[in-house]
Amino acid sequence: MIRDTVRMDTIAGRLAPNQKALRGVTDVAYHQKIHRVRPLAGFFLVGGLGALLLAIPIGVLLWRGVDAGFAGYLANPSVIDAARLSISTSVISLLVTLLLGTPLAYVLARWSFRHKAAVETVIDLPIVLPPMVAGIGLLLAFGRNGLFGAPLHALGIHLPFTTAAVIFAQAFVSAPLYIRAARLGFAAVRPDLIEAAYTDGATELEIFRHVMLPLAGRSMLNGLILSWARAFGEFGATIIFAGNLQGFTQTMPLVIFNGFETNLGVALSISLLLIVISALILLALRTIEKNTSLNV
Amino acid sequence: MKNYQTVLVALLLTVILVTACSPIPAVQAPAALTPAPVAPATNVTLKVFAPSSMTDAAKELASAFEAANPGVKLAIEIGHSPTQRLQLTQGATGDVFMTASQKDMDDAIADKSVAAGAAKVFATNQLVVVMPPQNPAKIQKLEDLANTGVRLLVAVVDTPIGKVTLTSLDKMDKQFGAGFKDKVTANIVSNEAGVKPIVSKLQLGEADAGIVFVTDAVAAPALKTVSIPPELNVISQLNVAPLAAALHPEHAAAFTAFVASTDGQASLKKWGFMPGKP
Numbered sequence: 240m241i242r243d244t245v246r247m248d249t250i251a252g253r254l255a256p257n258q259k260a261l262r263g264v265t266d267v268a269y270h271q272k273i274h275r276v277r278p279l280a281g282f283f284l285v286g287g288l289g290a291l292l293l294a295i296p297i298g299v300l301l302w303r304g305v306d307a308g309f310a311g312y313l314a315n316p317s318v319i320d321a322a323r324l325s326i327s328t329s330v331i332s333l334l335v336t337l338l339l340g341t342p343l344a345y346v347l348a349r350w351s352f353r354h355k356a357a358v359e360t361v362i363d364l365p366i367v368l369p370p371m372v373a374g375i376g377l378l379l380a381f382g383r384n385g386l387f388g389a390p391l392h393a394l395g396i397h398l399p400f401t402t403a404a405v406i407f408a409q410a411f412v413s414a415p416l417y418i419r420a421a422r423l424g425f426a427a428v429r430p431d432l433i434e435a436a437y438t439d440g441a442t443e444l445e446i447f448r449h450v451m452l453p454l455a456g457r458s459m460l461n462g463l464i465l466s467w468a469r470a471f472g473e474f475g476a477t478i479i480f481a482g483n484l485q486g487f488t489q490t491m492p493l494v495i496f497n498g499f500e501t502n503l504g505v506a507l508s509i510s511l512l513l514i515v516i517s518a519l520i521l522l523a524l525r526t527i528e529k530n531t532s533l534n535v
Numbered sequence: 536m537k538n539y540q541t542v543l544v545a546l547l548l549t550v551i552l553v554t555a556c557s558p559i560p561a562v563q564a565p566a567a568l569t570p571a572p573v574a575p576a577t578n579v580t581l582k583v584f585a586p587s588s589m590t591d592a593a594k595e596l597a598s599a600f601e602a603a604n605p606g607v608k609l610a611i612e613i614g615h616s617p618t619q620r621l622q623l624t625q626g627a628t629g630d631v632f633m634t635a636s637q638k639d640m641d642d643a644i645a646d647k648s649v650a651a652g653a654a655k656v657f658a659t660n661q662l663v664v665v666m667p668p669q670n671p672a673k674i675q676k677l678e679d680l681a682n683t684g685v686r687l688l689v690a691v692v693d694t695p696i697g698k699v700t701l702t703s704l705d706k707m708d709k710q711f712g713a714g715f716k717d718k719v720t721a722n723i724v725s726n727e728a729g730v731k732p733i734v735s736k737l738q739l740g741e742a743d744a745g746i747v748f749v750t751d752a753v754a755a756p757a758l759k760t761v762s763i764p765p766e767l768n769v770i771s772q773l774n775v776a777p778l779a780a781a782l783h784p785e786h787a788a789a790f791t792a793f794v795a796s797t798d799g800q801a802s803l804k805k806w807g808f809m810p811g812k813p
Contacts, residue, residue, distance in 0.1 A: 383671075384740035399741045400686065400724035479732075482725025483691065489726075496728070497691055499618065 297514060304511030312508035317485050317494055321509070325491040328402065329470040332409035336466055340418045341459070345447065347418075348425030366415045373412050374479025381407070382480075404481035405488050409470035417459070417466035424458020425451055461527050468520040472513065577606035581786050582629035584612050584619045586695070586773070587729050588660060588748045589633055592806040599802060600793050607786055615694055615729060623648040623778070630787035633775045633794075635660075635695035640774035647779060654776035656811035657794045658803045660748045661768045662696075662703050664761040665737055672743035674761060678711055680744060681718035688733045688745040691726040699769040700746045706767045734758070753807030772811065 312318055347359060365373055380386050381398045391398065398404045428451055436446050452459075474492035481488040483497070491509050498506030585593045590613050597609035612619070612629070616639035623632065624646050632649060634640045637656070643649045666674050672685045680687060690697040708716035724742060727733045733745040734755045748771070752760050775794050777787035793799050800810060 378736075378739060378741060382739060382741045399736075478728065482688075483727065484723065484725050497693055497726075499621075502693075503621075 300507070300510050300514060304507045304514075307504040307507040309508045309511050312505050313512070315505055315508075317489070318505060318509060320486045321489055321491045321494040322512070324402070324405070324486065324489065325471060328405045328490065329409055329467055329473075332406045332413065332470045333463060333467050335406065335410045336414040336417050336470075337463065340414050341421060344418045344421035345425055345451070348422045362418055363415055365412050366419075368412075370408075370412055370473065370475030370477075371479060374408060374476035377404075377408060377411060377476060377480040399480060400482040400484070400488065402481075402487055405477055405490060408476035408480045409473045412473055412476055413466040413469035416469055417462040420462025420465065421455065421459045424455030424462070427458070428454045457527055457530065461524060464520055464524050464527070468517055471516065471520075578608075579606060579783050579786055580608045580610050581631065581783055581790060582610045582612065583631040583633065583790065584614065584623070584627075584629055585633040586616045586635035586639075587613050587731050588635055588696070588750050589613070589773070590731070591754050592750065592803055592808065593633070595802045595805070596794060596799055599798060600790055603793070604786070604789070609790070617642075617693065617695070620646065620648065628780065628782060629778055630781040630783050631775065631790050632778055633657075633773065635771060635773060636698070637772045637774060638698075639695060640776065643776070649776040650779045653779075654774045655791075655795060656772045657775045657799070658773045658808035658811045660750055660771045660773060660808055661765075662699060662746055662763050663749045663752050664744055664763065665734070665747055665752050665755070666744050666759040666761070667737050667740040667742075668757050668759060669740060670743075670759050671740065674744050677707060677761060677763065677767070678715070679761075680722065681711070681713075681715050683718075683722075685722045685744060686724045686742040687719065687722040688725055688727050688736060688742045689723055690729055690733065690746075694729055695771060696730050696746075696748060697726070699771055702769045703746070703763060703767060706769075710767060748807075750807040773808070 343362070347355070347362075378385060378399060381391065382388055383392065383397065383399060398407060432450055432454070433446060436450050441449070472492055473490070474496065477488065477490060478493060478496070483489050483493050489497075491513060495506045495509050495513070498504075498509065583593065583597070593611045593613070597611055601607060601609060614622075616634040616636065619627070619632070620634075620639055620643050623629075623643065632640075632643060634643065640649065640654045644651055644654065664674070664677065664680065666672070672679070672682065674680065674682075674685070679685070689700050692698065692701055704716050704719060707719075727736070727745075730747045730751045733747050734751050736742055737745050737758055738755060752758055775791050777784060777791050781787040794803075795811075804810070
């Protein structure tokens with residue numbers, strides 16, 4: 240199923256020039272093109288308004304952040320601790336995502352099994368769930384009195400209010416983004432390439448290493464970057480499952496939340512920092528997407 | 536092709552944005568649900584900003600006030616007093632402001648959100664130590680908070696409850712000595728966003744102890760408590776005032792008076808509030 244939809248995408252990409260040619264040929268299509276001019280102006284007007292509504296808060300944040308003395312607050316110990324913690328936890332959560340998510344994405348992309356749709360829905364769920372819900376779920380599952388609280392305690396592991404819980408929360412909400420992208424990447428590999436590898440006597444593992452990984456690499460990287468951005472901005476699940484303690488569990492979004500109540504300057508400065516980092520992440524993503532489409 | 540896609544995406548985002556915005560006026564919805572009024576002027580929704588320690592008490596005050604004033608509905612917005620004060624300066628509109636502490640009201644008066652002299656202390660609150668029903672760290676007295684390995688939850692220092700918690704810990708430090716405050720501070724596993732998350736996490740048994748308002752302990756009877764003696768406690772003075780730019784000034788004044796009335800005080804007492812000093 241998935242393989243089919245992805246193949247459709249690539250086919251659509253190849254069909255595009257033909258469609259353009261077709262449109263040019265018939266008079267009807269030509270007239271449609273003329274008639275489209277007026278509605279398009281409306282689209283631009285409303286669309287422009289939408290873009291403006293989205294851009295204004297970001298612009299104001301940048302301006303007020305600079306105005307509040309952005310650079311001065313960066314030396315604030317809570318800001319330094321939070322930046323260090325955010326970077327380290329999000330990188331570790333990314334590694335966890337990569338290690339656990341890749342085999343999962345591969346299984347989902349290559350083989351079908353019973354209740355696969357249900358499995359995929361559950362895996363995708365954290366993407367749309369309010370992060371607070373994710374946090375409560377984590378607490379009820381892995382908290383001291385949670386479902387696995389007793390066995391974890393027997394192993395001497397206590398998750399809530401630890402840096403490990405921050406990583407847990409980040410991986411929980413962000414991994415589905417990577418799994419989804421990697422799954423689509425694997426599924427987009429042309430079946431004839433896999434068959435050709437089989438014919439040449441390649442084992443499943445060799446196919447994974449030498450055919451699937453290189454061809455799905457861009458999609459995986461794409462998913463990883465998105466996933467990292469999500470982990471970096473994680474707030475709701477973190478404050479519920481991991482708590483809020485400077486240097487241990489207080490990530491950058493948590494400092495913003497605290498800062499909003501007293502030190503608006505700190506909140507604005509970190510907001511600015513987060514916007515810049517997120518923009519860089521998205522820029523990297525666009526660059527990768529551009530290169531990918533050239534490759535198709 | 537490309538332009539189409541760009542425009543469509545922008546349109547979609549506009550739709551999302553507009554739908555995302557719409558819940559805000561929905562605060563008025565209860566009034567709209569009641570049968571069409573003969574005289575619409577009597578149908579008033581009074582918006583009250585209240586601190587989270589007032590969550591249950593405010594509901595009770597609201598229903599009593601609504602019963603006594605037909606046609607008036609109360610919309611109570613629970614939040615941190617400092618946040619609400621900031622929201623009021625940034626254009627939030629409403630009728631009555633209830634604060635968790637004197638300082639928050641003084642700040643609101645300095646902002647001119649509340650007229651000078653309009654505020655009054657309507658109740659006081661104090662601190663208590665709460666533990667999960669199982670009391671896993673076996674805390675029996677205040678000194679036990681300094682025991683190694685106790686997982687303690689306090690409110691973030693920026694909140695009114697966080698400030699008084701710190702003051703109270705300072706007092707205990709002076710009395711108990713032996714680095715009491717340092718030990719307790721080392722036991723803090725999280726600075727929670729307010730009293731309610733502390734209560735919830737303790738009800739789940741995820742931490743060993745927390746410091747909250749007495750009223751929060753009353754609202755969560757399953758939790759065990761260790762009381763803090765008056766000389767180590769801090770009294771928080773809750774203030775109420777009609778907003779200077781109240782949308783319904785008469786009703787706002789009436790509700791403010793009701794809170795201080797005998798009936799209002801009786802409701803507050805039920806939730807553990809102590810009377811405000813006259």
